[in-house]
Amino acid sequence: MAYARPEKARAYRDHLAAVVLPGLRKLPGFLGLELGEVARGDQVELLVISRWQSMEAIKAFAGADPNRAVVEPGAKAILTEYDDFVTHYEVTLEAMGA
Numbered sequence: 001m002a003y004a005r006p007e008k009a010r011a012y013r014d015h016l017a018a019v020v021l022p023g024l025r026k027l028p029g030f031l032g033l034e035l036g037e038v039a040r041g042d043q044v045e046l047l048v049i050s051r052w053q054s055m056e057a058i059k060a061f062a063g064a065d066p067n068r069a070v071v072e073p074g075a076k077a078i079l080t081e082y083d084d085f086v087t088h089y090e091v092t093l094e095a096m097g098a
Helices: 006-025 055-062 073-078
Strands: 002-004 030-040 043-052
Touching (some): 002 006, 006 043, 006 073, 043 055
Antiparallel strands (some): 002 043
16 A cells, blocks of 8 residues: 555556556566555545566566565655555455456
């Protein structure tokens, strides 16, 4: 989870699309990501869900501690707050609309 001022939320989205995604797309095992946003008072809460082929692919991206959040300097400059750690979930059910 991360937070940004409302006027910076778009900048984060743009940074993710223009800087982060092109690099991630080059990594073996990266399947995609989603960004969710919700207003929380004077902040926008941001939730990034990335999808990976395997835990090994995550470790190759994240480094020695795959539970530590990877937040690059450009994102840090935009965000007011962010979690230092991430949670990994195994997808056990996926359903798409009609």
